[in-house]
Amino acid sequence: MKLRQLIFWSVRLTGSCAGAILGFYLPMSLMVAFLEIGYEQALPWLLLSAVVGLFAGGFAVGKLLRLHRKR
Amino acid sequence: MSYIGVHLEVCGVIPFNWGNTSLVVVSGDGPNVCGHALIKVGFYYFHIAGLASRPYFMPEQGYRRYLDESRKTELFRRPVYLPDPEGAQRKLNELSVDPWYWFGIPNNCVSFVEELFFAGGADESILSNCPVRWR
Numbered sequence: 247m248k249l250r251q252l253i254f255w256s257v258r259l260t261g262s263c264a265g266a267i268l269g270f271y272l273p274m275s276l277m278v279a280f281l282e283i284g285y286e287q288a289l290p291w292l293l294l295s296a297v298v299g300l301f302a303g304g305f306a307v308g309k310l311l312r313l314h315r316k317r
Numbered sequence: 318m319s320y321i322g323v324h325l326e327v328c329g330v331i332p333f334n335w336g337n338t339s340l341v342v343v344s345g346d347g348p349n350v351c352g353h354a355l356i357k358v359g360f361y362y363f364h365i366a367g368l369a370s371r372p373y374f375m376p377e378q379g380y381r382r383y384l385d386e387s388r389k390t391e392l393f394r395r396p397v398y399l400p401d402p403e404g405a406q407r408k409l410n411e412l413s414v415d416p417w418y419w420f421g422i423p424n425n426c427v428s429f430v431e432e433l434f435f436a437g438g439a440d441e442s443i444l445s446n447c448p449v450r451w452r
Contacts, residue, residue, distance in 0.1 A: 270421065271420075271421075274368065274420075274421075277368050280368075282318070282367055282370055283367060283368055284318070284321060284366045284367055284368075285366065285367065285368050285419040285425075286345060286346040286347065286349055286353070286366070287318075287346070288368055289346070289347060289348055289349055290347050290348055292421075293348055
C-alpha cells in the first residue's frame with residue numbers, strides 16, 4: 247500500500263470515528279429535553295445514530311479529500 | 318414507561334443501613350449487553366436510569382416491580398463493606414440533589430455506584446465500565 251493511500255484511509259477512519267462520536271452525542275443533547283427518558287430506552291437510537299455517523303463521517307471526509315486532490 | 322423507582326427527597330432523608338450494602342447487577346435492555354448496576358443499602362436500592370435525571374430509589378417490593386416491568390433478571394449481587402457509612406450517606410444526599418447526566422462510557426450507572434463506594438471508603442471500581450464483569 248502506498249503512503250498516500252495509507253494517509254487517505256487513516257484520515258477517513260478518523261472522520262468515521264468523529265462521525266460516530268457526533269452521531270452518538272448530538273442526539274443525546276436533544277434527548278435531554280425529555281428529562282425522564284431512561285438511557286436504556288434511548289440507547290438503541292443513539293447506537294443507530296452513531297452507526298449512521300460512522301458511515302457519514304467516513305464518506306464526508308473521503309469526499310473532501312478527493313475534492314482537495316482534484317484542485 | 319416501566320417503573321424505575323422514585324427520586325430521593327433529601328429533606329426527609331433518614332440514614333440508611335450502610336452496614337448492609339451490596340452491589341446488584343441486573344440484565345440490560347436491548348443492545349445493552351453490559352447490564353445495569355444498582356447499589357443496595359439496607360432494604361433500599363439506588364440507581365441512575367435517566368439521561369438527565371436525579372437518582373432513583375426503591376424498596377424491595379419496588380425492586381421486584383422494576384425487574385418485572387422492565388423484564389430484567391438479576392444477574393448477581395455481592396456484599397460490599399463500607400468503612401465510612403457517614404461519607405457514603407453524605408455523598409448520596411449530595412448526588413440526590415442534582416440531575417445525573419448519563420454520557421455513555423463516562424458517567425454511567427457504574428460511575429454512580431462507584432462514587433458511593435469511594436465515598437464510603439471502599440476501593441471498588443471496574444475499569445471496563447461493564448457491570449456484568451464486576452463480580
